[in-house]
Amino acid sequence: MRQVTRTVRALSVFGVTTLLLTGCATGTGSQDGPAAEFDADSAITGELSVMGFGVNDEIAESRFESAQAELPDVDITLVEGDLDIQQFLSAVASGEPPELIYANRDQLGTFASRGAIMPLNDCLDAEAIDTTNFREPAMNQVTFEDQVYGVPEFNQVQVTMANAGLLEDADLSLDDVDGSDWNGVTEAAEKVFTTDSGRISVIGYDPKLPEFLPIWARANGADLLSADARTAQLNDPAVVQALEFAAGLYEIQDGFSAVKAYRDSADFFGSGNQFASSTLGAMPMEQWYINILNDVSPDAEMAFTTVKDTSGEDLSFSSGSAWAIPAASSNPEAACRFIGHMTDAETWVAAAGVRAEARQAEGKPFTGLFTGNQTADDQIREQFVKPSDDAKWDEAIDASYAANESSFSLPANPADAEFKTAWQDGVNRVLNGQQDPQEAMDQAQEEAQTALDEAWSTWDDE
Structure with missing residues (x-):
């Protein structure tokens, strides 16, 4: 070896x-x-x-x-x-x-x-x-x-976070935005999306591109990289279809640039965040954001569930x-x-005991600790995660732990940075209107495979 x-x-x-x-x-x-x-x-x-x-x-x-x-x-x-x-x-x-x-x-x-x-x-x-x-x-x-x-x-994983009030007003539920039904997500985005005097006032659904393409691809049954880490799969039809769907959610909401500008204007880490201000219907997001929301906007109308694939199974991308x-x-x-x-x-x-004591002193729930050590996570949950006085935070905790048990990752490869750059650049070309999804992923595939071939060739020759 x-x-x-x-x-x-x-x-x-x-x-x-x-x-x-x-x-x-x-x-x-x-x-x-x-x-x-x-x-x-x-x-x-x-x-x-x-x-x-x-x-x-x-x-x-x-x-x-x-x-x-x-x-x-x-x-x-x-x-x-x-x-x-x-x-x-x-x-x-x-x-x-x-x-x-x-x-x-x-x-x-x-x-x-x-x-x-x-x-x-x-x-x-x-x-x-x-x-x-x-x-x-x-x-x-x-x-x-x-x-x-x-x-x-x-360990970081994602859950679906939503403004419960906006969903209720649109006669929607978490099932409509958990990702299990892409037509349902599209319809929900259209229903919640709102403009005022020609400008966005409420984003219906944010699929979080470019960074979450791996999730949407896996939800559609595809991985961006082969299990042996030697073959890029960026123009796999299921990946292209996933990109078409996720990018299309921006198109029905005045386009990516408009959504991004409005998203970036939010007080993301403060009390005026997009959920507290009722300016975002739903999005997938890393579980650490739950503590931010609990700290700065504990009374916001929130709802949480796992992200799901198209067969309805829980899903998250481990990083x-x-x-x-x-x-x-x-x-x-x-x-x-x-x-x-x-x-x-x-x-x-x-x-975890130190943090749990600190949260208790602040009158806030301890929402768990998510590590790469599964034994530690199980012990921490058993000892320190207790029911809160607000069911939505219990819902958030349950979703986070379920996501942690249903995660996937891309295998290590000798061209990590170049591979990631290739697919993210491809997504960005679609979002910026430079290429359609098929063209973008064809170019990304060529760039990524070239980087992989060169890196693996050098490794194999040594």
């Missing part, structure tokens, strides 16, 4: 930039020297620099403090803020990467194929990190060519973060133990 042990290459800034923009699959580094010696019984010392992770809420703070206590002889420093890909790859190319990174899961296939991060199979075995406790869609995103390159952290160890990490042993502790069910449950 392939072990990534390429020598660090001191790439110029131009070289790293080219790597990012063109998808060149040149290896960017690995550990050169003694192999990591993972051992659960060994004393861990030294320094641990963590890039991409911040202590910005009680969940992160509780877990980080617990990890510090677990590693008392390790000097842990955080490079906060989202992972800067160029900064990271430049650090790898210079031979001085951080000891640990916190990245989006859909970045790891590219990092792994370029030798920027190390396989973690030995780490997982030594620290007894049981990957069977983690959700399969999350693990699929961090597994490349049968090697695990990351350990999942949070989220993961821990990975750079291939030239100077302290992979500390990084591995840190990962094991941060993603352990016991650590997650303790952090």
Whole structure:
């Protein structure tokens, strides 16, 4: 089985930039020297620099403090803020990467194929990190060519959120906007959509393009990428049909540009959000937005259910973060133990208890915690998720947990960024009126497949 042990290459800034923009699959580094010696019984010392992770809420703070206590002889420093890909790859190319990174899961296939991060199979075995406790869609995103390159952290899924008052006024129900009947969704969008003096005043239904194309495609029985991650399927007839449907929802509501402009004008994170102001009928949205709504507009007329495919089954697209160890990490042993502790069910449950207490003190419901660790999620729900005084939030919680059990993901591949850019650009060309769905997805298919072929060819030849 392939072990990534390429020598660090001191790439110029131009070289790293080219790597990012063109998808060149040149290896960017690995550990050169003694192999990591993972051992659960060994004393861990030294320094641990963590890039991409911040202590910005009680969940992160509780877990980080617990990890510090677990590693008392390790000097842990955080490079906060989202992972800067160029900064990271430049650090790898210079031979001085951080000891640990916190990245989006859909970045790891590219990092792994370029030798920027190390396989973690030995780490997982030594620290007894049981990957069977983690959700399969999350693990699929961090597994490349049968090697695990990351350990999942949070898990994000989507639910259908709706303004109950607007639905009732239009004689509609959640069944009309859950996605199970595309004709029904179109009719609902038309009924709720309202204009005032020629300008949009209420968006009937927002399908959240371009980012949610994978959901609409899967709802129609198609995936954007083959299971082996080698073949793009962007112009599959079912994908094209899904794009026609979702983009068509904008066309019957004065077009994408008008809807987007009105959507962007909303106080999305404030008390004047689109649901509280009754300016949006329904949309699919990540479950974390439920807490925002509960915080800033608890009295808004809301209703929640899962997103459903065309056969009526629950559906959601799994995304989220993961821990990975750079291939030239100077302290992979500390990084591995840190990962094991941060993603352990016991650590997650303790952090959830802190948040549940905080929510109770504020008189607000605890809506759950959604991680890549299914064991942790089950324990958290059992211990801390209690019925609230408002049935709509219980409805939101139930929908979120159902979505978490019905998620899918795209497999890791060596051209993650280029593949995503290809299909999103294709969707945007449709939304901007530059191409019809078939033309756009044909072009996206060619671009995506070229990127995949080049990246896989380089990997297979090494």
